[in-house]
Amino acid sequence: MSVTALRDPLLAGALEQIAREIDSMFDALLPVQGTLAEAMRHAAIGGGKRLRPLLLTATAAMHGVDRAQALRAAVAxxxxxxxxxVHDDLPCMDDDALRHGKPSTHKAFGEAMAVLAGDALQAFAFEVLSDPATSGDPFxxxxxxxxxxxxxxxxxxxxGQVMDIEGEGQALDLPAITRMQMLKTGALLSAAVEMGAVLGKQPAEGRVHLKGYARDIGLAFQIADDLLDHAGDEGKAGKALRKDAEAGKQTFVALLGEDRARDQARMLTDQAIALLGSYGQEADLLRAVARYIVERDH
Amino acid sequence: MSVTALRDPLLAGALEQIAREIDSMFDALLPVQGTLAEAMRHAAIGGGKRLRPLLLTATAAMHGVDRAQALRAAVAxxxxxxxxxVHDDLPCMDDDALRHGKPSTHKAFGEAMAVLAGDALQAFAFEVLSDPATSGDPFxxxxxxxxxxxxxxxxxxxxGQVMDIEGEGQALDLPAITRMQMLKTGALLSAAVEMGAVLGKQPAEGRVHLKGYARDIGLAFQIADDLLDHAGDEGKAGKALRKDAEAGKQTFVALLGEDRARDQARMLTDQAIALLGSYGQEADLLRAVARYIVERDH
Known part of the structure; x- marks a missing residue:
């Protein structure tokens, strides 16, 4: 389903807004001149669902955080x-030529520049976070x-990426693949929610349910990804599909079958939404994200 | 000259001590289990002169910083x-098989693992720095x-690495190669000294001379490196030499000739030592480091 066809108008608006805001924040903060800057911009601007920024800013908004500051953390x-x-697409890794419907960074700029642009993007993230503009509070x-x-x-x-590589061609069981995905995708999704709570100065105890929510939608997201990889449309995805099966990688769909995988994703979504029980309508966007994750078609 | 044959006993002792301390700090802080942990340890433990940690801890000691905290920042x-x-040695970059007298990380663990071990080492650095154990002061x-x-x-x-790659086969002049080296090597050496001053809670004004010192020894270090690459001993260096000339990279030695390059390095060292004029004997180790940089033979 395209963003505008989303049933939830709150989420549709939020997805459009965050995509715009993240692109313009990247544009304002990334280096400007030279090949390295071009490669970093190619990798960062104009692609992806911006799910992590959406989770971060939605959680920050629940706690009254200034949006400009939340967006800086979201860009990081x-x-x-x-x-x-960028590094995942390298020939020595997944060897993907296409990303977000454009040539992957090494296809556009060469392998050395892709390695370095990735390295510089990681340093950029921590430079942005530690800048006083992100929060006046050094803590x-x-x-x-x-x-x-x-x-x-x-x-x-x-x-998680290492477990993924090492698991290729091996018969991973459900606990092993769950553990791998909780690291590979779940850790960053969970961090997005936690960073929103940190900006809102929520104590660690207050973050427990939010982190549980993030863990559940992270796993649901990966199951949905496997389902899309299994049956999805390469045009909508903007990348090559069904590469996991070719590479001998174990997936949730291969282990559970399509129907049980879909049930599992729905169950995780319900559980995630239940964890938001102590919040009122200020958490509606997080609830909508949880539903979107299993309903999206790319 | 080997470390023990160093003329300056203060420096010889400090180099031996820091090498031991950094290895043991890496051993205590790096992940332990699995291939990724092994690759990170291969890359980080037991190699190199530990010049950046020496500069950081020496500057921190001048300002009364607790050594255990300075060592954490030094490890970062x-x-x-x-x-x-690790990334520089990759086939798509300099393609080096040897580093610190051992197989480079991709030779020992494969390219994908080397990319990921490098990525994880960068994240590790910022995780260590932001941990309250590095300083009780969040600022x-x-x-x-x-x-x-x-x-x-x-x-x-x-x-700087990008400028280096893009300069291959081009006739870089002295200002261009100086600019490139000030970024490629100088930025981190300068950061080492500055981080020592930050730990010592020196205000930005108080760091100006220290940063000037670091900039000068950074450039002197690179000129000395070019001289060693030109005339040095591969056994002592623990890596392949004279690769710059083969790759069509411009060096200080190629531009200035051996004698003028040597003079230039000495002049920068004198200037660096002069910038420490406001310090007493608490800066003797930094003075010794400046001299060592142009006198070392590997």
Missing amino acids: IEAVHAYSL VRAELVQVLAAAAGAHGMVG | IEAVHAYSL VRAELVQVLAAAAGAHGMVG
């Missing part, structure tokens, strides 16, 4: 996501860095 | 340096991140 986490896609800045760095590293996203 | 900057070498933690992220990114180290 999206820079980490974007760099991971908040340091904690934003702490949450994102932990989620991005060996015990988070990169750790 | 060394993790960024180590990751840059210091946020500022450490700010300084390192800026030095590591598109306007620092990675920017």
